Amino acid sequence: MILFDQVVKRYPGDYTALAGVSFEIRHGELVVxxxxxxxxxxxLLKMIPAIEQPTRGVVRINGQDVSRLGDTGIPYLRRSLGLVLQESRLLYDRSVFDNVMLPLVISVHPPRDAARRVAAALERVGLGGRGGELPAGLSGGEQQRVAIARAIVNRPSILIADEPTAHLDPAYAAEIANLFMSFNDAGVTVLVSTHDERLFAAHRPRRLVLGKGRLIGDSR
Ligand SMILES: Nc1ncnc2c1ncn2[C@@H]1O[C@H](COP(=O)(O)OP(=O)(O)O)[C@@H](O)[C@H]1O
Ligand SMILES: [Mg+2]
Structure with missing residues (x-):
């Protein structure tokens, strides 16, 4: 489902961020x-939605080489992924509801049941009935849940999150981790980066460990 084959990423200035990384994630896995x-x-995470391209090697999602998707394929790929990246900020001048609606209104064919889907996504992350509020009035943990609701509103089969529990109090961090584990229980493939693997220990995730751009651990 997600395949990295000898992926090298060099940033301008010749800095090697990934030095030949290979792994495969199967449908339904929970990977930390x-x-x-x-x-x-x-x-690594940004290469899956083709935000960053490999310098060498191949990234395949459901068999497709993401570097060959082109201008029509990339938006299609991104709609099939739920992304909670560090740059996926909330819009602070829009309501919680509008923030979660965003991926639906920018798609070519907005679903007719968009409002119901937004309500369901908010319900799913424990923010049912809070759609009318502004993000700034919510706690850090609640804002992160809005970002997660926005990521799942398209019902993705793959959910990718970059340190979603960073900057949260331990109790909130545990709630967010539990949310990701419950999505995985529902059949969603989950790949999440974290500084605190213990948050996910209850679900015995597969552990991938990077060190200086190399894969130095894989618990599988
Ligand atoms: N856009 C970029 N341009 C140049 N170097 C970058 C860029 N993004 C990340 N890097 C460098 O690549 C390395 C890996 O960064 P990153 O993937 O953000 O690591 P992590 O998320 O594990 O902290 C770091 O040394 C970082 O400074
Ligand atoms: Mg990072």
Whole structure:
């Protein structure tokens, strides 16, 4: 479902962020990605929606080489993924409801039941009835749940999150981790980076560990 084959990523200035990374994630897996700061976690995750392209090697999603998708294929790929990346900020001048609606209104064929889907996504993350509020009035943990609702409103089969529990109090972090584990229970393939693997230990995730751009651990 997600395949990295000898993926190298060099940033301008010749900095090697990923130095030949290979792994395969199967449908329905829960995978926790860890590694020191600067190890390449965000770089790896951003290659799945083709935000970053490999310098060498191949990334395949459901058999498709993402670097060959082109201008029509990439939006289609991104709609099939739920993304909670560090740059996926909320719009603070829009309501919680509008934030979650965003992926639906920008698609070519907005679903007729969009409002119902938004309500269901908010319900799913424990924010039912809070759609009319502004993000700034919510706690950090609640804002993160809005970002997660926005990521799942298209009902993706793959959910990718980059340190979604960072900057949260331990109790909130545990709630967010539980949410990802419940999505995985419902059949969603989940790949999440974290500095605190213990948050996910209850579900015995597969552990991938990056060190200086190399895969130095794979519990599978
Ligand atoms: N856009 C970029 N341009 C140049 N270097 C980058 C860029 N993004 C990340 N890097 C570098 O690549 C390395 C890996 O970064 P990153 O993937 O963000 O690691 P992590 O998420 O594990 O902290 C770091 O040394 C970082 O400075
Ligand atoms: Mg990072």
């Amino acid at each position: 990605l860890s590694g020191h700061s600067g190890a390449g976690k965000s770089t």
